[in-house]
Structure formats: C-alpha cells, structure tokens
Amino acid sequence: DIQMTQSPSSLSASVGDRVIITCQASQDISKSLNWYQQKPGKAPKLLIYDASNLETGVPSRFSGSGSGTDFTFTISSLYPEDIGTYYCQHYDSLPRVTFGPGTKVDIK
Amino acid sequence: QVQLQESGPGLVKPSGTLSLTCAVSGGSISVNNWWSWIRQPPGQGLEWIGEIFHTARTNYNPSLRSRVTISLDKSNNQFSLRLNSVTAADTAVYYCARNRPNSGTMFDIWGQGTMVTVSS
Numbered sequence: 385d386i387q388m389t390q391s392p393s394s395l396s397a398s399v400g401d402r403v404i405i406t407c408q409a410s411q412d413i414s415k416s417l418n419w420y421q422q423k424p425g426k427a428p429k430l431l432i433y434d435a436s437n438l439e440t441g442v443p444s445r446f447s448g449s450g451s452g453t454d455f456t457f458t459i460s461s462l463y464p465e466d467i468g469t470y471y472c473q474h475y476d477s478l479p480r481v482t483f484g485p486g487t488k489v490d491i492k
Numbered sequence: 493q494v495q496l497q498e499s500g501p502g503l504v505k506p507s508g509t510l511s512l513t514c515a516v517s518g519g520s521i522s523v524n525n526w527w528s529w530i531r532q533p534p535g536q537g538l539e540w541i542g543e544i545f546h547t548a549r550t551n552y553n554p555s556l557r558s559r560v561t562i563s564l565d566k567s568n569n570q571f572s573l574r575l576n577s578v579t580a581a582d583t584a585v586y587y588c589a590r591n592r593p594n595s596g597t598m599f600d601i602w603g604q605g606t607m608v609t610v611s612s
Contacts, residue, residue, distance in 0.1 A: 416596055418596075418598045420599075426604075427587055427589075427602035427603065427604060427605055428538065428587075428599070428602060429602075430592075430598055430599060430600050433592075433595070433596075433598045434595075434596060434598075439600070471537065471538060473538075473598070473599075475596050475597035475598070478551075479543070479551050479597055481528075481540035481553070481597055482540075483537055483538040483539070483540070484537070485537050486537050486538075
C-alpha cells in the first residue's frame with residue numbers, strides 16, 4: 385500500500401508569512417495528488433487537484449507543485465481565514481484513496 | 493448547484509449496523525460520476541470508505557470491505573451507507589461527497605457531515 389506522510393504536523397505562522405507544507409508518497413504516484421483545507425467543524429474543501437491545478441474560486445495565494453514522491457503546498461501570504469488543517473490525498477486506478485495525516489495551521 | 497445532505501441515527505450500539513443516507517439535490521444522482529463516503533474519527537484524519545457509480549458499481553476501502561455496503565436509490569436521488577458489526581472505533585463524523593466527474597478521484601462537493609457515536 386502507498387503511504388502518505390505530511391510535514392510538519394502543525395505550524396504556527398504570522399499573518400503575511402509564506403507557509404509551506406510537504407507531502408511525501410512511499411512510491412511514485414506521478415501527479416495523482418490533491419490538497420484540501422478543513423476548517424474546524426466543517427467539511428474539507430478541495431483547493432488543488434492533480435498536484436498543481438488551482439480549483440475554481442480558490443484564491444491564488446494557494447499553490448501546489450511536485451510529482452513522483454514529493455509534493456509541496458504553499459500559501460504565499462497567510463491570511464487569518466486560512467487557519468485550519470490541510471490534507472493531501474492520493475488516488476489511483478485500483479481504486480485506492482489515501483489521505484495524508486494532515487497539517488494544522490494556526491496564527492502566531 | 494449540487495448539494496449533499498447526510499442523515500441517519502447519531503447513536504449506534506456496539507455490534508449493530510450503522511446506516512446513513514446522503515440526499516443529493518440540485519442535480520441527478522444518475523449522471524456519469526461516482527459518489528463517495530468518507531469518515532473522520534474525532535480529532536483524527538480522513539478515511540475513504542468507498543464509492544458507488546450511477547450504474548450501482550461499487551469500490552470499497554480494503555480495510556472495511558468485509559463490513560461495508562454502499563447502495564443507490566435513484567427514485568429518491570440518494571445513496572446510502574451500511575456498516576456492520578460496529579465498534580467504538582467506528583465512531584466518527586461521516587461525510588458523503590461527490591467525485592468530480594471525468595477526472596481522477598477528487599472530492600469537489602461534500603455534505604456537512606453527520607456524527608455517529610458507537611456506544612451502549
């Protein structure tokens with residue numbers, strides 16, 4: 385089975401800071417990687433799909449990159465409303481769907 | 493705009509069966525895409541349970557396959573989840589979600605989630 389890891393597990397940053405979250409797959413997954421934001425008490429929201437494509441309506445300060453086993457999610461300038469937990473999610477054709485353990489982001 | 497709404501009992505006894513329904517509004521469940529169930533234990537991460545296509549074809553998470561059934565009710569535009577032999581480990585918020593059509597497996601529309609507690 386493919387394992388997904390995320391780092392850090394949590395972070396605290398100031399408004400305006402650049403925030404970077406990484407997601408690593410245990411084997412090559414090409415670009416089959418999505419990113420979600422989950423605010424407390426709410427359902428997750430799709431932000432980035434297929435590693436680097438910005439979902440319609442999502443602010444451009446969010447971006448994703450990577451392929452193979454190493455992926456990066458970036459918030460270019462942190463806003464107060466960006467607090468929450470961010471998950472990466474892999475999929476394949478078997479199908480297998482695996483979420484990463486999440487990265488909790490809060491404001492310093 | 494498609495919307496999803498979960499419903500079902502919030503409390504299930506150990507060894508019993510968890511049954512939830514996801515009502516689809518603003519669109520037809522019979523369109524060419526998959527519909528999923530995903531759960532999240534309190535304070536923990538997300539776990540995909542399984543999915544169903546409009547033809548009633550299903551795929552399940554191997555770790556839950558022996559206990560899960562997902563079914564379709566086209567007449568009521570909804571799909572359902574049944575999880576047998578539940579234990580406290582099945583206590584979670586259960587979400588239904590739409591797999592984006594004609595794409596890899598990504599969940600672009602979610603229900604608000606419903607909390608299910610397994611306890612006697």
